[in-house]
Amino acid sequence: MTTDTPARLLQLLSLLQTPREWPGGELADRLRVSRRTVRRDIDRLRELGYPVQATKGSDGGYRLVAGKALPPLVLDDEEAVAIAVGLRAGAGHAVEGIDEASVRALAKLEQVLPARLRRRVSVLQSATMPLTSGDGASIATETLTVMASAVAGGERLRFAYRSGDGTRSRRLTEPYRLVSTGRRWYLVxxxxxxxxxRTFRVDRVSEPFATGARFAPRELPTGSAAEFLRQSVFRRQESYEFEVTFAAPAEFVAARLPKWLAPPEPIDENSCRLRASSGDSLEWLAVRLAMIDCEFTAHEPPELVGYLRDLGARLTRAAGGPDRPEKLTAG
Incomplete structure (x- = not known):
């Protein structure tokens, strides 16, 4: 019998957080207590603010339902390891959709993991290799979690930095936000x-250290960290204007474009036009456009039109067809 009431309540809460209804008898067997004790423990959880719903019947049943506030989440060892490994795998590559909130969650989770579980996570991480597209730089998740913790805690951050030309320096910063572009992480x-x-590519950061010195947040020159990053990257890169029309609805195309691009303008229900600036290479832009998976025509710049024409011919030859493009249209 479980005589430690706090430990038993945590075990009961862990069971109830599984999305199913638990008969009272099964809970009693799992906890090795009487059904009367289970009922008392359910009442204690309700007093603590957990919305436990009971159903009538010969055995009765209990289910944890959605409430107004998010209660503390109780994870067993296997669940905690699985979540940590998943977050690490996602955060280590700048995968679109894995943003600063995910990195903060990883930082919080690893902070409370017992040493034995942290070792298991590290072993699993080192023994596996994610299948990625290869177009984003890999970074250490420890680097991201240290930086995310400094951002969340308002602590000054020191780190070593390697610029694009290989120059190395030491930086002392007041970190504002981490931003993912889908291929890379940046610190503003x-x-x-x-x-x-300043903006810093996180894959060029090493030895990050939160100093513990607090700071009052400054006002960013632009409305958001993402906008500041966009302007900063475009200032450093040679950008060019491009124009493309798509034989697909604007909503379809917008859902498949990078978030930093302006949305396409509808022409009619089945076509749209995109006019935008890009600092990416012509090769990368061409591949991005092809990945939208619909017919399109490139109008500007001439370099993009020429590259798409050559790319279309190569793809057609690779498929064993005639030496002319079939789907990629340039002109």
Whole structure:
């Protein structure tokens, strides 16, 4: 019999957080207590704010339902390891949809994991290799979690940084936000040594260290960290204007475009036009457009039109067809 009431309540809560209804008798058997004790423990959970719903019947049943507030989540060892490994795998590659909130969740989870579970997570992570597209730089999840914790805690952050030309430096910053572009992670921060806002590619960061020194958040020059990053990247890169029309509804195309691009303009119900700027290579832009999976015509710039024409011919030859493009249209 489980005589430790707090431990028994945690075990009961862990069972109830499984999305199913538990008969009172089964809970009593799992906890090795009487049904009367189960009823008392259910009442204690309700007093603590957990919305436990009971159903009538010969055995009765209990289910944890959605409430107004998110109660503390109780995980067993296997669940905690599975979530940590999943978050690490996603955070280690700048996969679209894995944003700062996921990294903060990983930082919180790893902070409370017992040492024995942290070792299991590390062993699993080192023994597996995710299948990725290969177009994003891999980064250490420890780097992301340290940086995310500094952002959330408002702590100054030190780190070593390697610029694009290989120059190495030490930076002392007030971290503002982590931003994922779908291929890379960036840190938007105020650089104290340079007395200005900067963006840093996280895959070029090493030895991050939260100093513990708190700071009052400064006002970002632009409305959001994502907009500041977009402007910063475009200032550093040679960008070009492009124009493409798609034989698909604007909503279909917008859902498959990178979030930093402006949405396409509808022409009619079945076609749309995209006019935008890009700092990406022509090769990458061409592949991005082809991945939208609909007929399209590139109008500008001439370099993009020419590259798509050559790419279409190569793809047609690769498929064993005549030496002319079938789906990629340029002109």
């Amino acid at each position: 921060a105020y650089d104290l040594d340079r007395a200005d806002w």
